[in-house]
Amino acid sequence: MDTYNDILKAVLDYCRPKISSTAFDCWIKDIKITSFENNTFTIYLISPMKKKIVSEKYDDFLKKAFEEAIGFDVELTYECPNEESIFYKNDFERDKEKAKNVNEAIVNSDNLPADQFTFDTFIEGPSNRFAYRASMAVADNPGGSVKAENTFSNYNPLFIYGKSGLGKTHLLNAICCDIHKKYPALKIISTRSEDFTNEFIDALGKKRVDEFRDKFRNVDVLLIDDIQFIAGKEQTEEEFFHTFNSLIENGKQIVLTSDRPPKEIKSLTERLCSRFENGLLADVKTPEYETRCAIIKRKADLLNFEVSDNVVEFIADKIKTNIRQLEGATKKLFAMSNLSGTAPSIALAQRVIKDVTTDTQPLPITVQKIVEEIGRCEGISSEDLYSKKRKANIVHARRIAIYIMREITNSTYEVIGDTFGFNYSTVLFHYNELIKEMEADSKLKRRIEDMIDNIKSEDY
Secondary structure, three states: OOHHHHHHHHHHHHHHHHOOHHHHHHHHOOOEEEEEEOOEEEEEOOOHHHHHHHHHHOHHHHHHHHHHHHOOOOEEEEEOOOOOOOOHHHHHHHHHHHOOOOOOOOOOOOOOOOOOOOOOOOOOOOOOHHHHHHHHHHHHOOOOOEEEOOEEEOOOOEEEEOOOOOOHHHHHHHHHHHHHHHOOOOOEEEEEHHHHHHHHHHHHHOOOHHHHHHHHHOOOEEEEEOHHHHOOOHHHHHHHHHHHHHHHHOOOEEEEEEOOOHHHOOOOOHHHHHHHHOOEEEEOOOOOHHHHHHHHHHHHHHOOOOOOHHHHHHHHHHOOOOHHHHHHHHHHHHHHHHHHOOOOOHHHHHHHHOOOOOOOOOOOOOHHHHHHHHHHHHOOOHHHHHOOOOOHHHHHHHHHHHHHHHHHHOOOHHHHHHHHOOOHHHHHHHHHHHHHHHHHOHHHHHHHHHHHHHHHOOOO
16 A cells, blocks of 8 residues: 555545645645654645745644544654745746635635545444434424424424534534535535634624625525534624524424533523524434444445454444544544554554554643634634734633633643743633633623533543
């Protein structure tokens, strides 16, 4: 097996549908892998111009692509011909010309669900059967009523809930794909709650709220992932409330996912909670041993990767609560087996999963986990949280991160300061300021409590 070429193909297959064709052809298509050492891939680009653009604008995107391809996080470095090359000017001008019409905005993967996230690739078991079949029913008849026994059940909205990593997003994307296939004329929007929030904020700032409303209230199917993150954001909640009502009143289908049922989303307004509960609530539970084995085998089959039953059973026994971790461990096993040229064994599986879980303990709470959760909730990138940017929303999110790091990890103010480049007094100031804000704002306090609950969750 030509491992680098296989990995590169998987990376390119991931990237191609998520950016414009012009951007892909201009920046990504011609990248090469030259080496892999110390968990770092070296990427070769044909010109300094390409190196600059790709390393600055597409680094995080490519890291995600490599993660999806091989199942674990990597670092990327970039190289190109000597920057003093006589070809530099010509390459620069050529690339500049090709880039004129490039749309560099990366399309949210939830808007273009990948083919692997279908009902056919979803492993049904007792833990998810109800949610699975409810999702299929909605895809068969979006916005309609489905007869069950002697009564008509209301499947609108469909509210799928369960802890992180159990397949909720897979079901959401499967519904989207199936409806698009069966009813190509229907207008569908699939997005995440933080993207909905950010788009609404942008519309407010640019005085284009009417355009925003026209977009979201004139669809046939609206699917929103992680709706719990809308809670506590008053204007966004208000806007979504009216969007929700408009769609339901017009017989349009709504599908939502959350990490908990509506009544447990602490800062969610009562009127939204009641509307969510008025539809069909479908929970996804921790998968059973047999289901976990089936998931590993299915993932291995998709990778064209042969894994013995004893290795499958070992992984299923060690990773018990998170489907995403099961699939990630299988992909990492595949990558490590091919990179090392050794057959998958229990010994190799032990190496693969040692940083995923232990026999008795969940994943440790890391700074990165805290930053990612806050970034998701606040609609801010990890890079911005670590940066020196002073925009009000970034500063406030950074303040929340400082508070939560102190509360959860018991890190000293000095250690927290080193994380964000602050001194002791600055960290202490932000910590105390947030306490004051929480004392004055009960909704903010509940929202931060929700973040802490998510971070502490075993399956996060």
